[in-house]
Amino acid sequence: MGPTVLVDNVNGSIKGVRVGRLVQLQIRATKSANGSWGNLTLGTIPAGWRPLDDSIFAGSGREGGSQKEIVVYADGRVESRNQSGAQPGAGFRIDCCYIAS
DSSP states (O other): OOOEEEEEETTEEEEEEEETTEEEEEEEEEEOOOSTTOEEEEEEOOTTSSBSSOEEEEEEEEETTEEEEEEEOTTSEEEEEEEESOOOOEEEEEEEEEEBO
């Protein structure tokens, strides 16, 4: 069985694969937060796919003077957050795994 589309909007797509309580998200963002310490909500994943607790993942590399992190909140929000300086807001790809509630 292939991935399930959980979010598909102007900010990109989030697909998921679930085995028992283990979830893998495939996040394909078309843009991201660009202000210093800024954040951008990429979408909200449905109940049943949400983590037991907020889960934070490091972004894939650095842009300029800051680093990016991705947060999957227990309420289902998926957010891109800048850590320090402004970034250009370019899209990115990241896969992450966590235990579902």
